Amino acid sequence: MAGKITIVLIDHSYLVRSGMENLLREFPEVSLTEVFDGSEKHLVEKTMSLKPDFIIINPKSIKDSLNSFVLSLGNDALLIGLVDEHTPPVIRSRFKHILTITDNKYDLLNNMHKLMGTNSKDKSGKHENHSLSERETTVLKHITQGMTNQEIAEKLFLSVHTVTTHRKNITKKLGIKTVSGLTVYALLNKIIDMGEVNQQ
Amino acid sequence: MRIEKDMKLADVIHHDFNLVPVINRFGIHLGFGDGTIEQICKEHKVNVAFFLIIINVYHDPQYFPKKHLQSFPVGSLVAYLHNAHEYYLEQKIPEIKKLIVKLTEESGDKHKNNFKLAFNFFEEYEHELTAHIDREETSVYPYVVELEKVIESGTAPDKVLARMQSYSITDYEDEHENVEEKLYDLKNLIIKYLPSVKNDAISYNILLELFDLEKDLREHARIEDMILVPKVEAMEITIKKMN
Numbered sequence A: 001m002a003g004k005i006t007i008v009l010i011d012h013s014y015l016v017r018s019g020m021e022n023l024l025r026e027f028p029e030v031s032l033t034e035v036f037d038g039s040e041k042h043l044v045e046k047t048m049s050l051k052p053d054f055i056i057i058n059p060k061s062i063k064d065s066l067n068s069f070v071l072s073l074g075n076d077a078l079l080i081g082l083v084d085e086h087t088p089p090v091i092r093s094r095f096k097h098i099l100t101i102t103d104n105k106y107d108l109l110n111n112m113h114k115l116m117g118t119n120s121k122d123k124s125g126k127h128e129n130h131s132l133s134e135r136e137t138t139v140l141k142h143i144t145q146g147m148t149n150q151e152i153a154e155k156l157f158l159s160v161h162t163v164t165t166h167r168k169n170i171t172k173k174l175g176i177k178t179v180s181g182l183t184v185y186a187l188l189n190k191i192i193d194m195g196e197v198n199q200q
Numbered sequence B: 001m002r003i004e005k006d007m008k009l010a011d012v013i014h015h016d017f018n019l020v021p022v023i024n025r026f027g028i029h030l031g032f033g034d035g036t037i038e039q040i041c042k043e044h045k046v047n048v049a050f051f052l053i054i055i056n057v058y059h060d061p062q063y064f065p066k067k068h069l070q071s072f073p074v075g076s077l078v079a080y081l082h083n084a085h086e087y088y089l090e091q092k093i094p095e096i097k098k099l100i101v102k103l104t105e106e107s108g109d110k111h112k113n114n115f116k117l118a119f120n121f122f123e124e125y126e127h128e129l130t131a132h133i134d135r136e137e138t139s140v141y142p143y144v145v146e147l148e149k150v151i152e153s154g155t156a157p158d159k160v161l162a163r164m165q166s167y168s169i170t171d172y173e174d175e176h177e178n179v180e181e182k183l184y185d186l187k188n189l190i191i192k193y194l195p196s197v198k199n200d201a202i203s204y205n206i207l208l209e210l211f212d213l214e215k216d217l218r219e220h221a222r223i224e225d226m227i228l229v230p231k232v233e234a235m236e237i238t239i240k241k242m243n
Ligand SMILES: [Fe+2]
Pocket: B081, B085, B133, B136, B220, B224
């Protein structure tokens, strides 16, 4: 998981807030801000000014204004509902994801892990979309020839670390993870030809 | 939405028709009538608690069954997983291969070789998946069934204890991620890199199939990792205590 994750928690209960704070200590990359008082307009403004990746809301804390509140928050952050077993489906369905207040620690952590996983994936998909640099193309060529990172590093007079970085970037840019997938890509784009593949 | 036993199965399918292949694995087929989940499960001699866990896992990716819900015979879990394997290898994969062949035929002569690359790539994937499934069918599942028998009988033969020493279920996790990667690659090859053809209808069908298979396999692996493995770990501990 790369980079910082900002979470805003909207809940009126001191006990729940401290509980969540405690739980999120398990995620060092998370910074948590709690917002819980003031008018609805104030809450929205304050929340959005923090540019959160996730907003965890206890629907009880904002009662009747939940709909308008959800609408004005827009789609950028992932809305997570903090609910219990009595929360009706109409309220649950307002949220993309649900955390259940009465779950045990194991289930809560599990769900948090999954949630953060989904969001960080979304982010990496959005921005990177450039074609390969000359260096990356050379590295790609060697990968498809079945060379290890170590071998590529020696051949190109690079550190293994640099080769690993190139590899990561290639996969990120192309959206292809496996060596055979990269080989198909290289063949389609005439970076290598059939003869070179058969050599290995 | 949490799916409960007093809901009508027909309503559930209306709500999420992706569940059709999943209920098939329990021997329940369309034309099942107007009953509730509980009634229909009874008719088909299916354990309701287990049925609910599986369809909820498929219906809601965030769902994870609570511990107290997880009391059902391991045998039914293994039977379910086995039926899912059959579905992947005998229906899904052949269907996708057929579609890629069709796409190759419709592409102009100039591009035929490129589509053949995609076909070979998918065949490689098929081999990997088959190997993974074989390992489960011939080694993991029989082990699991054996453990349950041992617990029922109350005594652990030395043979089983020795096997537990040399092999533990914990070794079996991890492999699932690798199985997913090639499918991901193939989707991107089709979406971004294979040459365009006049009509996207076939490619669209391939993508539908790939997304569907990918999701099914993901939930399948989730069931194996998060329900089967912990259950077996618990059985291993019980047996160790028996002696
Ligand atoms: Fe499996």
